[in-house]
Amino acid sequence: MVNVTTERVGVDNTTGDAISQGTNYYLSWRNNYSRPCINLEDGTPEISSIPRYFNTNWAEKFIKTNNEFCNISNEDNDNNDKSSFEMNNFKTTSKLLDNSKLADSSSPISYTQNYTNGYLKSNNNSNNNNNNNNNNNNNNSNDDKRPELNTYNSNTKNNTHYKNYHNTGHEEQNDNPNGARIAYNNYQSRSSRGVGNTNVNHNTGSNTGSSSSSSNNNNDYHSTSGSSIDDSSRNSYGDSNTNNYYYSSRNNNYDYSNRGSNGTRQRGTYGERNRNYYSSQRFQLDYNNSIQTKYKCENRGKWEDNKHIPAKKNLKVEKYLFGSIDDLNLVTTGINFDHYDNIPIDISGNNVPEPITQFTSPPLDNLLVENIKLARFNKPTPIQKYSIPIVNQGRDLMACAQTGSGKTDAFLFPILSKAFSLGPSINNNNDNDNDANQYNKISKYRAKNIKPIILILAPTRELANQIFEEARKFSYRSWIRPCVVYGGTNIFTQMKNLENGSQLLVATPGRLNDLMERGKISLSNIKYLILDEADRMLDMGFELQIRQIVEHYDMPIATSRQTLMFSATFPSNIQNLAGDFLNDYIFLSVGKIGSTTDNIIQHIYYVRQEEKDNTLLDLLDSKNYKKKQTLIFVETKRSADALTDLLIIEGYKATAIHGDRTQLERERALTAFKTKRANVLVATSVAARGLDIPNVAHVLNYDLPNNIDDYVHRIGRTGRVGNIGMATSFFNENNALIAKRLVGLLRETNQQVPKFLNDIPRNNSHNNNSYTNNSHNSRKMKNSFRSYRQQGRNSKNHSKNSHEGFYSQRTLGGRRTERERDTTRNINPKIYSVRPPHNRKKKWGSQWGDSIISVDNQSDEQQVWW
Numbered sequence: 001m002v003n004v005t006t007e008r009v010g011v012d013n014t015t016g017d018a019i020s021q022g023t024n025y026y027l028s029w030r031n032n033y034s035r036p037c038i039n040l041e042d043g044t045p046e047i048s049s050i051p052r053y054f055n056t057n058w059a060e061k062f063i064k065t066n067n068e069f070c071n072i073s074n075e076d077n078d079n080n081d082k083s084s085f086e087m088n089n090f091k092t093t094s095k096l097l098d099n100s101k102l103a104d105s106s107s108p109i110s111y112t113q114n115y116t117n118g119y120l121k122s123n124n125n126s127n128n129n130n131n132n133n134n135n136n137n138n139n140n141s142n143d144d145k146r147p148e149l150n151t152y153n154s155n156t157k158n159n160t161h162y163k164n165y166h167n168t169g170h171e172e173q174n175d176n177p178n179g180a181r182i183a184y185n186n187y188q189s190r191s192s193r194g195v196g197n198t199n200v201n202h203n204t205g206s207n208t209g210s211s212s213s214s215s216n217n218n219n220d221y222h223s224t225s226g227s228s229i230d231d232s233s234r235n236s237y238g239d240s241n242t243n244n245y246y247y248s249s250r251n252n253n254y255d256y257s258n259r260g261s262n263g264t265r266q267r268g269t270y271g272e273r274n275r276n277y278y279s280s281q282r283f284q285l286d287y288n289n290s291i292q293t294k295y296k297c298e299n300r301g302k303w304e305d306n307k308h309i310p311a312k313k314n315l316k317v318e319k320y321l322f323g324s325i326d327d328l329n330l331v332t333t334g335i336n337f338d339h340y341d342n343i344p345i346d347i348s349g350n351n352v353p354e355p356i357t358q359f360t361s362p363p364l365d366n367l368l369v370e371n372i373k374l375a376r377f378n379k380p381t382p383i384q385k386y387s388i389p390i391v392n393q394g395r396d397l398m399a400c401a402q403t404g405s406g407k408t409d410a411f412l413f414p415i416l417s418k419a420f421s422l423g424p425s426i427n428n429n430n431d432n433d434n435d436a437n438q439y440n441k442i443s444k445y446r447a448k449n450i451k452p453i454i455l456i457l458a459p460t461r462e463l464a465n466q467i468f469e470e471a472r473k474f475s476y477r478s479w480i481r482p483c484v485v486y487g488g489t490n491i492f493t494q495m496k497n498l499e500n501g502s503q504l505l506v507a508t509p510g511r512l513n514d515l516m517e518r519g520k521i522s523l524s525n526i527k528y529l530i531l532d533e534a535d536r537m538l539d540m541g542f543e544l545q546i547r548q549i550v551e552h553y554d555m556p557i558a559t560s561r562q563t564l565m566f567s568a569t570f571p572s573n574i575q576n577l578a579g580d581f582l583n584d585y586i587f588l589s590v591g592k593i594g595s596t597t598d599n600i601i602q603h604i605y606y607v608r609q610e611e612k613d614n615t616l617l618d619l620l621d622s623k624n625y626k627k628k629q630t631l632i633f634v635e636t637k638r639s640a641d642a643l644t645d646l647l648i649i650e651g652y653k654a655t656a657i658h659g660d661r662t663q664l665e666r667e668r669a670l671t672a673f674k675t676k677r678a679n680v681l682v683a684t685s686v687a688a689r690g691l692d693i694p695n696v697a698h699v700l701n702y703d704l705p706n707n708i709d710d711y712v713h714r715i716g717r718t719g720r721v722g723n724i725g726m727a728t729s730f731f732n733e734n735n736a737l738i739a740k741r742l743v744g745l746l747r748e749t750n751q752q753v754p755k756f757l758n759d760i761p762r763n764n765s766h767n768n769n770s771y772t773n774n775s776h777n778s779r780k781m782k783n784s785f786r787s788y789r790q791q792g793r794n795s796k797n798h799s800k801n802s803h804e805g806f807y808s809q810r811t812l813g814g815r816r817t818e819r820e821r822d823t824t825r826n827i828n829p830k831i832y833s834v835r836p837p838h839n840r841k842k843k844w845g846s847q848w849g850d851s852i853i854s855v856d857n858q859s860d861e862q863q864v865w866w
């Protein structure tokens with residue numbers, strides 16, 4: 001049963017009067033409590049039961065047809081009205097408004113992308129009845145449904161409102177025009193048990209005084225507390241929580257206990273998650289600001305009469321782009337920066353030019369050198385020394401250099417410098433036109449002025465964004481306008497932004513293909529094609545998409561463009577494949593291919609699967625790691641959430657980034673970590689490559705990857721540009737496949753190799769199947785692990801930081817008591833974002849659950865979205 005049903009009723013969009021069916025404008029609400037606001041039979045309002053404001057104001061707003069979008073407001077409501085409703089931005093597909101389905105509790109409501117920023121308020125005593133009625137319904141409701149309307153109605157009790165309420169379980173950026181009244185609530189919206197919701201008031205603080213504020217609000221923490229309440233008996237908690245954080249914690253605890261041990265974390269998640277919404281208001285603001293600035297903070301030069309005319313300096317923009325010297329957000333070079341000069345260089349190809357030693361003009365453009373100074377780069381890194389003259393000479397390049405050694409600028413500097421001095425040169429090459437099929441012609445025709453000359457492709461959204469930011473920095477004052485397009489964000493906004501022209505486009509392959517299919521961009525003018533993380537871009541996951549971009553559309557052929565590929569790892573099979581896209585290229589490798597920098601101190605600990613949590617907590621509390629910015633890698637999205645929950649419960653400022661979070665959440669999490677508002681970032685492999693996060697002191701592989709290259713990229717998030725970093729990995733039987741390569745890598749970089757890794761039979765770890773197939777070796781390996789485990793158990797005083805193993809003090813001495821945990825929580829009540837557990841997806845319908853890929857070792861573009 002559902003409690004509120006909707007049905008189409010014609011409404012005059014200027015007067016708000018209900019009119020007969022057949023108009024373009026529909027709106028419909030009534031609750032099934034047989035007090036219809038609107039007579040559904042003939043579409044006319046029943047004046048007696050329709051609140052006045054429904055007639056006067058709602059149509060002033062935007063009420064759109066076909067059940068897609070309604071924006072209803074009762075701004076005239078003077079709060080004395082009974083049964084007042086207010087809803088904003090209610091968007092749904094037609095099925096939601098199918099009355100018969102809604103009325104039928106046994107048939108799941110199957111709609112897609114149902115999205116509401118709903119806002120509902122009711123001050124009517126009689127709604128209490130309604131509410132009770134709803135409670136029953138809610139209790140009986142089927143979890144397989146997404147009970148938007150249940151939830152609405154369950155909240156028709158006194159003084160409740162929702163803001164930015166997203167029914168389908170995904171957080172969404174709210175573009176609710178109500179400004180300050182925006183707040184978030186996700187979890188309740190999914191709860192069909194909505195009684196607890198009735199006392200929730202989601203208040204941002206800025207909400208005070210708005211007509212939507214109700215009596216029991218005006219405190220950030222109140223919303224926190226209420227939001228995790230799950231049954232009616234807790235309403236009183238909700239009430240008393242109004243202004244008190246502590247109670248909110250108690251509510252969460254209460255939930256935990258009710259859920260049993262397994263549910264503890266889940267409820268924790270909900271609770272924390274809601275807290276996050278409010279504590280993260282600032283994140284949201286930051287995000288909005290940055291989006292706005294992203295498009296506004298420009299200072300463009302011109303290309304006129306075949307001359308580059310740089311724009312005047314703008315100190316504000318300069319500060320925004322280059323930061324100040326004490327800016328936390330900047331990565332600064334470390335004490336070992338000069339050691340880069342000692343790394344051996346391997347270079348092959350015809351006519352290799354001499355490396356440069358300084359950033360000077362020539363060979364670089366004057367403006368670029370000025371910008372490099374603004375970025376406070378004193379001298380080039382080895383990869384930059386070589387790549388700048390190579391690209392200047394017009395050569396293709398396949399380059400491999402250690403993580404954090406400045407590869408991004410190694411391709412940006414020379415291409416920007418060339419673009420600054422050469423200007424836009426329209427590609428008149430007809431070869432490509434001959435190849436162009438009908439589709440391409442259409443594409444060219446429609447893609448009027450969006451013809452970038454530089455295209456940079458990256459595997460993840462965050463990396464694409466980062467490269468864009470770097471390009472924006474170094475194209476300051478120039479005629480080049482960088483743009484970025486990636487999935488998970490509004491494609492129309494991106495298209496609109498592109499319409500202002502873009503000479504340098506950074507993209508993830510999926511989104512670029514999408515835009516190409518829509519004919520929004522033409523690649524006919526591309527002079528430089530760059531694949532960052534090239535080995536990843538050419539492996540099985542992306543190769544097809546890259547081929548599509550390079551070969552299917554109107555991009556000039558390899559001889560008519562310059563192609564550059566960069567990565568820290570380059571397996572030889574991928575090198576061969578890369579040859580397809582390159583023309584007479586130079587191969588450059590700084591240091592050993594696929595190796596890591598010895599600025600990273602690597603520890604490998606033997607940790608049994610079931611001891612990982614405790615060991616992690618011990619580690620994070622230990623002297624060497626305490627309060628350091630720590631990036632933790634796990635294998636799956638689910639475990640990322642679970643671990644983040646645990647850390648939050650234990651009082652750490654933790655947040656998570658993985659492919660199941662919305663882009664907004666991902667960006668917020670990253671911002672929180674970068675600005676040290678969160679000290680721990682739990683990530684899947686989606687954050688393994690390319691991300692340049694300042695001050696990551698410690699990378700922790702809670703789960704080791706199966707592939708050594710992934711390991712190299714992951715630990716490469718620390719120890720960048722000459723800084724010292726620390727990487728710790730938990731190793732156990734599950735990681736046998738990586739053991740041999742790991743030992744090799746540790747030796748190569750002069751790290752201590754733990755005995756248990758040495759003990760693993762040689763031929764086991766490098767062949768994927770040997771561990772399982774070769775029973776002799778398999779037994780040998782198991783024995784070796786067993787004796788090792790035994791040794792750990794017997795030795796309670798085992799050194800915590802021994803290279804041989806890490807035995808959790810918690811495991812040896814017992815877990816922390818509940819009280820200890822509470823203490824931590826109260827001392828450190830600031831909680832950061834996590835996403836609710838994934839099982840909710842399964843809960844909410846097979847259409848979601850079916851499409852979820854649980855192992856997140858894939859990048860964005862590969863993930864299946866609902």
Ligand SMILES: Nc1ncnc2c1ncn2[C@@H]1O[C@H](COP(=O)(O)OP(=O)(O)OP(=O)(O)O)[C@@H](O)[C@H]1O
Nearest residue numbers: 331377379380381403404405406407408690692721
């Ligand atoms: N010449 C330089 N002097 C000082 N800092 C530099 C220099 N070149 C680059 N950097 C800075 O070094 C940091 C790391 O650079 P970048 O992200 O390009 O590394 P990378 O080699 O691409 O790493 P990864 O392999 O992880 O992608 C950035 O913050 C960048 O601004």
